[in-house]
Amino acid sequence: MISRLNLRSAWMAGFLLSAIPCTSGQALALTRAQVATDSGGHLAKVGGSVVLVEPDIELSLLTAGGLREPRKEWTDTARRLFPAQVRAQLAGKTVELKPDYDVADDLDPTSQLGQIVRLNEAVAMSITQYSVPGSALATKKDARGKPRMDWSLGPGVAVLREATGADYAMFTYVRDSYASGGRTALRIFGVLAGAAMGYALDIGGGAQVGVSTLVDLRTGQVVWYNLLANQSGDLRDEKGAQKTVQNMLQQMPL
Secondary structure, rough: OOOOOOOHHHHHHHHHHOOOOOOOOOOEEEEEEEOOOOOOOOOOOOOEEEEEEEEEEEEEOOHHHHHEEEOOOHHHHHHHHHHHHHHHHHOOEEEEOOOOOOOOOOOOOOOHHHHHHHHHHHHHHHHHHHHHOOOOOOHHOOOOOOOOOOOOOOOOHHHHHHHHHHEEEEEEHHHHHEEEHHHHHHHHHHHHHHHHHHOOOOOHHHHHHHHEEEEEEEOOEEEEEEEEEEOEEEOOOOHHHHHHHHOOOOOOOO
């Protein structure tokens, strides 16, 4: 079971959700996938073996008051279904799948592996924030001034390659919440009240937000990244997990 080293806080989920605009009242599943490019603009090609690092997943009940109450049973189910679906959907691709890598509960955040996990989290946040037009860093633009996918965790990732034998590692973070009956009723009341007064009023319901990265363990380069924001995703059953993983794996360069 994974030790949440950084991305467990509620504000992180809010930060990721705000990175993709979602229209109130619509069941949207929006993604923002990016593939690494070199200075010439050529897309990275993935070949070799891939290991799925135990995903950081937590499912919660969204109460009428807007609080997120973690639900262990839901979370345990999602942690089982998500990696199984990743393996199923990557089967038959051009890469070899290594056994999943479990992160120890008592992992020391100052250890080499702990630092890699935390660094990946920080880099994923940076990609989310600085890889869109208008916010791209000067050092992350191509010759035309457009955002360029050019991020790295550095050579320290070699320790994970030694531990897994894989050429690439896939890191995933997901937070999924589901509205309680009280929250749903309050939301409906708000929408109706807003309509009666002539304006839109939606306090919001449950939401699914996630981010994944694929890191080359030989160089540290982040070769692929995807941000997912979904107003109707569900990781509590196999069908929902299948759809979530399908959205999450979009444009992975395999």
